[in-house]
Amino acid sequence: MAEDILFVDDEDFILDIVEAIFEQEGIPVLTARSGEEALGIVKTHEIAVLVSDHHMPGMMGLDLLSRVKTISPDTVKILVTGFADLDTAMEAINRAEVFRFIVKPWENTHLVELVKDALRRYRLIKSIVRGDEATMLSLVRALELKDSYTKGHSERVAQYATAIARKLDLPGETVKAIQYGSWLHDCGKIGVSESILNYEGPLDDAEIHVMRNHPLWGADVARQARLTETVVNIVLSHHERFDGKGYPAGLTDGEIPLEARIVAVADIYDALITERPYRKAYDRDKAQEMLVSMKGNVLDPGLVDVFCDILSRENSSSGSVQ
Numbered sequence: 001m002a003e004d005i006l007f008v009d010d011e012d013f014i015l016d017i018v019e020a021i022f023e024q025e026g027i028p029v030l031t032a033r034s035g036e037e038a039l040g041i042v043k044t045h046e047i048a049v050l051v052s053d054h055h056m057p058g059m060m061g062l063d064l065l066s067r068v069k070t071i072s073p074d075t076v077k078i079l080v081t082g083f084a085d086l087d088t089a090m091e092a093i094n095r096a097e098v099f100r101f102i103v104k105p106w107e108n109t110h111l112v113e114l115v116k117d118a119l120r121r122y123r124l125i126k127s128i129v130r131g132d133e134a135t136m137l138s139l140v141r142a143l144e145l146k147d148s149y150t151k152g153h154s155e156r157v158a159q160y161a162t163a164i165a166r167k168l169d170l171p172g173e174t175v176k177a178i179q180y181g182s183w184l185h186d187c188g189k190i191g192v193s194e195s196i197l198n199y200e201g202p203l204d205d206a207e208i209h210v211m212r213n214h215p216l217w218g219a220d221v222a223r224q225a226r227l228t229e230t231v232v233n234i235v236l237s238h239h240e241r242f243d244g245k246g247y248p249a250g251l252t253d254g255e256i257p258l259e260a261r262i263v264a265v266a267d268i269y270d271a272l273i274t275e276r277p278y279r280k281a282y283d284r285d286k287a288q289e290m291l292v293s294m295k296g297n298v299l300d301p302g303l304v305d306v307f308c309d310i311l312s313r314e315n316s317s318s319g320s321v322q
């Protein structure tokens with residue numbers, strides 16, 4: 001399957017530079033000098049990633065990207081902007097029309113990393129659509145490798161969360177959705193370390209921005225991969241808190257979908273029992289104690305009870321949920 005990358009810029013020298021940078025990386029790219037020319041290419045090629053300049057005579061970059069959204073919905077889109085266009089670019093990201101933007105003049109390494117992340121996102125979506133779980137998991141693992149503290153996190157979360165779901169006798173399709181949602185809950189972190197996140201400009205604190213947006217960006221991946229509403233809800237709401245102080249929507253108890261409340265218990269437990277950059281791992285008893293202290297504020301109290309019950313049974317039979 002061809003996975004073409006298309007760059008659009010009205011200035012020849014920019015396209016020459018881009019071609020040279022990506023040639024060095026062994027990544028071939030297609031180029032177009034206008035929005036109109038790019039549309040012609042999108043209609044005849046499978047474009048995985050489209051990188052377009054915003055300021056071009058004729059069709060503006062953002063107009064091109066929203067037209068591509070209709071013609072080729074799976075194409076991952078990156079907008080190249082000047083400083084003056086930052087508001088436009090942020091709005092485009094928030095409307096989920098654009099994966100990320102990059103400001104001219106870019107650092108070559110940033111551009112390459114961003115395009116590689118866009119390609120990962122494209123492959124992740126395609127693997128989900130094909131039902132190719134092996135590729136999907138290998139992409140999730142590759143994403144976790146960016147942060148050594150989260151290695152294996154998504155799969156462990158899936159194990160804990162599906163154990164809770166089975167204990168609750170939820171239907172098989174819901175258990176499956178919980179497995180997928182757990183695997184993908186942090187996939188909105190694809191591409192967060194480069195481009196806008198390292199951008200030292202008039203954005204809010206970059207880390208808070210990532211924290212608050214990865215559920216939204218992840219839900220967008222799940223939607224684009226045509227996953228069920230249950231999976232989308234898990235990804236979208238895994239950082240909501242029972243007392244309404246979570247994000248992105250600040251939902252409270254019953255407003256948070258049950259599946260997302262289940263994954264939140266699993267996610268927090270796994271975070272506690274693994275080492276983080278700022279602290280050592282807690283042992284299992286201490287982690288369980290901390291879960292109990294989160295009953296009713298962070299976590300659904302009933303679900304914490306169910307999970308603690310599973311953990312103590314596993315302990316007494318000397319097995320492990322893992």
Ligand SMILES: [Fe+2]
Nearest residue numbers: 185186238239
């Ligand atoms: Fe998360």
Ligand SMILES: [Fe+2]
Nearest residue numbers: 153185186267
């Ligand atoms: Fe997580």
